[in-house]
Amino acid sequence: MNSIQATVNKILTYSCVDGPGNRLVIFLQGCNFSCVTCHNPYTVGLCNHCGDCIPACHANALELIDGQIAFDPSACDQCDACLDICPISASPMVQNISVADILEIARKNKPFLSGITVSGGEATLQLKFVITLFEAIKADSELKSLTCFVDTNGHLGAQSWGRLLPVTDGVMLDIKAFDPALHHGLTGQNNAKTLKAAKTVRDADKLYELRFLVIPGKTDTEAEIDGLTKFALSLGPDIRVRLNAFQHHGVRAEAQGWETMTKTGIDKIAAHLRKAGIPEVITPAFYL
Amino acid sequence: MQEIIEKLQNITDDKTLNPAQKARYLSIEAENMLPYPALDAQTAEALKQRVICDMYEGHAPYKPRYVLPDYSIVLKNGSAYLELPPPETLDEAINTLMIAYHHVPSVTGIPVYIGQLDDLLLPFCDGVSDDALYRKIKLFWRYLDRVLPDAFMHANIGPTDNRVARAILRVDAELKQIAPNLTFLYDPKISSEDILAMATNNIVECSKPHIANHPLHAKLFDDRGYGIVSCYNVLPIAGGASTLTRVNLKEVALRADSVVHFFAEVLPHYMELNFRLAKVRVDYLFNKSNFFTSFLVEEGWIDPDRFTVMYGIYAMAEAVNILQEKEGLAGQYGFDDVANKLGYRMSEEMARIVKNRPLENVWRGRAMLHSQAGISIDEGATPGVRIPYGTEPDPVSHVQALAPHHQYYSSGISEILTVDETIKNNPEAMLQLCKGALESGFREFTANVASNDLVRVTGYMVRLSDIAKFKACKGSRTNTTALASEAADGTGILDRKPRVVGHELYPSYGQ
Ligand code: SF4
Ligand code: SF4
Numbered sequence: 001m002n003s004i005q006a007t008v009n010k011i012l013t014y015s016c017v018d019g020p021g022n023r024l025v026i027f028l029q030g031c032n033f034s035c036v037t038c039h040n041p042y043t044v045g046l047c048n049h050c051g052d053c054i055p056a057c058h059a060n061a062l063e064l065i066d067g068q069i070a071f072d073p074s075a076c077d078q079c080d081a082c083l084d085i086c087p088i089s090a091s092p093m094v095q096n097i098s099v100a101d102i103l104e105i106a107r108k109n110k111p112f113l114s115g116i117t118v119s120g121g122e123a124t125l126q127l128k129f130v131i132t133l134f135e136a137i138k139a140d141s142e143l144k145s146l147t148c149f150v151d152t153n154g155h156l157g158a159q160s161w162g163r164l165l166p167v168t169d170g171v172m173l174d175i176k177a178f179d180p181a182l183h184h185g186l187t188g189q190n191n192a193k194t195l196k197a198a199k200t201v202r203d204a205d206k207l208y209e210l211r212f213l214v215i216p217g218k219t220d221t222e223a224e225i226d227g228l229t230k231f232a233l234s235l236g237p238d239i240r241v242r243l244n245a246f247q248h249h250g251v252r253a254e255a256q257g258w259e260t261m262t263k264t265g266i267d268k269i270a271a272h273l274r275k276a277g278i279p280e281v282i283t284p285a286f287y288l
Numbered sequence: 289m290q291e292i293i294e295k296l297q298n299i300t301d302d303k304t305l306n307p308a309q310k311a312r313y314l315s316i317e318a319e320n321m322l323p324y325p326a327l328d329a330q331t332a333e334a335l336k337q338r339v340i341c342d343m344y345e346g347h348a349p350y351k352p353r354y355v356l357p358d359y360s361i362v363l364k365n366g367s368a369y370l371e372l373p374p375p376e377t378l379d380e381a382i383n384t385l386m387i388a389y390h391h392v393p394s395v396t397g398i399p400v401y402i403g404q405l406d407d408l409l410l411p412f413c414d415g416v417s418d419d420a421l422y423r424k425i426k427l428f429w430r431y432l433d434r435v436l437p438d439a440f441m442h443a444n445i446g447p448t449d450n451r452v453a454r455a456i457l458r459v460d461a462e463l464k465q466i467a468p469n470l471t472f473l474y475d476p477k478i479s480s481e482d483i484l485a486m487a488t489n490n491i492v493e494c495s496k497p498h499i500a501n502h503p504l505h506a507k508l509f510d511d512r513g514y515g516i517v518s519c520y521n522v523l524p525i526a527g528g529a530s531t532l533t534r535v536n537l538k539e540v541a542l543r544a545d546s547v548v549h550f551f552a553e554v555l556p557h558y559m560e561l562n563f564r565l566a567k568v569r570v571d572y573l574f575n576k577s578n579f580f581t582s583f584l585v586e587e588g589w590i591d592p593d594r595f596t597v598m599y600g601i602y603a604m605a606e607a608v609n610i611l612q613e614k615e616g617l618a619g620q621y622g623f624d625d626v627a628n629k630l631g632y633r634m635s636e637e638m639a640r641i642v643k644n645r646p647l648e649n650v651w652r653g654r655a656m657l658h659s660q661a662g663i664s665i666d667e668g669a670t671p672g673v674r675i676p677y678g679t680e681p682d683p684v685s686h687v688q689a690l691a692p693h694h695q696y697y698s699s700g701i702s703e704i705l706t707v708d709e710t711i712k713n714n715p716e717a718m719l720q721l722c723k724g725a726l727e728s729g730f731r732e733f734t735a736n737v738a739s740n741d742l743v744r745v746t747g748y749m750v751r752l753s754d755i756a757k758f759k760a761c762k763g764s765r766t767n768t769t770a771l772a773s774e775a776a777d778g779t780g781i782l783d784r785k786p787r788v789v790g791h792e793l794y795p796s797y798g799q
Contacts, residue, residue, distance in 0.1 A: 016707075016711045022684070022716075111727035112725075114720045
């Protein structure tokens with residue numbers, strides 16, 4: 001089973017923004033939302049080996065071998081030109097990595113790690129891999145103290161949650177918007193599944209935090225903040241909410257024209273949430 | 289003569305120095321008018337070319353570089369010389385220490401070691417409430433920063449979890465002063481997880497304390513123990529270091545044709561010259577200066593047999609990259625396996641040479657290897673074995689690249705891990721990083737949070753707002769990321785002469 005592979009965009013051995021403590025973060029490739037505001041859009045698509053990115057690479061790190069894109073990491077200087085040119089928000093630099101490979105990386109970095117987080121893209125699109133990985137960590141005498149977290153948009157059915165939650169220690173759930181039409185406009189999907197998922201995860205006592213991206217004029221409205229407050233409180237008295245501020249860094253052209261979220265704006269919303277009785281509201285450590 | 293008079297006048301008339309700072313620089317100029325202790329021609333030439341360096345300690349070593357008194361002696365016996373009775377209460381104990389500090393010499397004239405404060409003060413804490421203890425420590429801390437304003441003055445606490453250590457951590461995070469520098473000695477078998485978390489939370493707050501790997505240090509010393517002093521120098525208590533001389537590995541590498549030549553001839557040659565430089569300085573201190581007739585020896589605060597020589601090395605990053613280039617290899621220090629291994633080999637070889645070279649009037653007859661963090665005038669030379677500022681990889685890769693060096697540097701080695709400010713929302717990550725570093729063999733864990741006002745440069749603290757104010761007056765750049773590295777070269781803060789400085793960094797006037 002540990003030979004099962006995932007399409008991985010990136011692996012970090014140091015991250016303090018993907019759950020409690022320092023975490024090994026696996027960014028899986030592919031997403032079922034197409035958020036206008038995505039700050040790493042090149043994790044969204046899956047490569048169809050069209051070859052369009054090859055001429056964009058000044059370092060000759062890319063070629064087509066037997067109709068498949070081949071990437072040479074030793075030649076690449078991370079200029080990201082290939083990401084910019086790809087018509088479907090994919091990346092030619094993804095790697096196929098097995099559960100066994102990840103266990104090996106975790107072992108090498110174990111003293112530094114509080115846990116492991118799968119993120120994306122949308123991690124749950126590669127559900128079988130995630131479950132196998134978490135099961136393997138929990139079965140490993142050396143690694144079982146690492147907590148296993150998922151960072152997700154929650155767009156996953158009840159049955160799948162039923163398989164994922166027993167091997168998961170914590171879930172960070174992104175809610176993009178409460179108004180269904182606004183949510184659809186921002187992501188191309190409905191939010192019903194996500195809202196339901198929040199309750200499912202909460203009932204299993206695995207909801208680490210709700211995340212909400214505040215975009216001026218869109219999700220900072222009274223109606224949205226009200227929706228967030230009511231929803232968070234409906235989940236229970238000790239919910240933790242992380243507010244993220246919309247910034248231009250990394251986002252695609254369409255959202256570049258949108259106004260960015262300021263510290264003053266975020267602080268005001270955070271104060272409102274706290275006053276309404278949400279005990280833990282986390283705000284960004286800095287603004288770009 | 290005219291030149292000397294002008295130089296002295298520049299000091300006496302300087303706008304930015306206070307009278308005490310002027311007196312200190314004048315005394316340094318006077319000392320340096322004396323002839324240097326006799327050196328053989330080769331050593332003198334290497335010193336002149338600064339392949340080896342005496343840290344500008346002065347021409348007549350009339351006091352050891354670092355003195356670590358055993359303060360428990362004065363707290364137990366009082367002092368006949370200072371006409372002090374043994375203290376009986378916490379107030380009296382703190383007062384006795386405050387007096388004692390003024391009689392402890394060092395290279396800068398300000399004590400670099402103010403004691404293992406929890407061990408020293410705990411016996412006086414019975415019947416003192418937590419609140420009273422906190423208030424007394426707070427006054428003590430304020431006194432230290434205002435009266436002994438040197439970022440190299442260093443307090444130690446730990447490894448036990450105790451009331452004094454907790455009060456000190458609380459006060460230190462609250463006041464965010466530059467002085468004193470602070471180290472928590474951590475031993476996973478003795479320290480509680482809770483107090484380690486308190487210490488690492490403090491790092492997130494104010495980039496202090498350092499966390500020392502107590503089991504690794506303790507086993508190299510005897511029952512009287514060791515202290516962490518100045519930046520992060522590890523030395524015997526009731527003793528210290530007579531001198532610190534250092535080898536600029538970059539200069540050594542420039543004089544080698546190849547890796548083979550470097551290890552076979554050039555490195556051993558300059559290392560021997562650096563031993564000779566240390567030896568003449570130790571000889572002067574022991575045989576000429578009359579330092580050890582002090583009451584400190586008579587009353588048992590220090591023991592002349594417990595003074596080591598710190599054998600410093602620096603600019604390893606440059607040395608490795610130069611040799612890599614000579615071998616036609618592209619890999620850079622800190623990032624490439626082959627380059628890193630060349631660095632480990634240097635450390636291992638230098639430790640071997642130091643271990644095999646006897647020295648007289650030195651604790652246990654041998655010097656102690658030290659990864660030296662630099663002074664203000666170092667240019668194009670990265671401190672110790674560090675990865676050049678601004679190019680460091682993420683903190684985990686950073687630790688993994690440098691951990692194998694740490695076993696060799698018995699009198700101290702420290703890397704500064706710069707952590708971005710997102711960690712403020714997740715201090716548990718700092719705790720985990722610290723544990724990981726110590727478990728990987730780091731002798732010392734030191735981290736800066738990028739957005740903190742109080743940050744470490746070579747091992748001492750500066751206030752970024754001080755530097756920013758200084759820069760604002762000059763109307764120069766605003767790029768905050770450049771600030772810390774600008775501060776690192778020292779010149780930025782020199783002109784302004786803040787009230788609290790690191791005197792060791794500026795060994796003489798005009799530097
Ligand atoms: S990464 Fe994009 S452009 Fe490159 S081959 Fe794949 S789909 Fe085509
Ligand atoms: S990121 Fe790497 S592979 Fe992509 S274009 Fe740049 S050099 Fe080529």
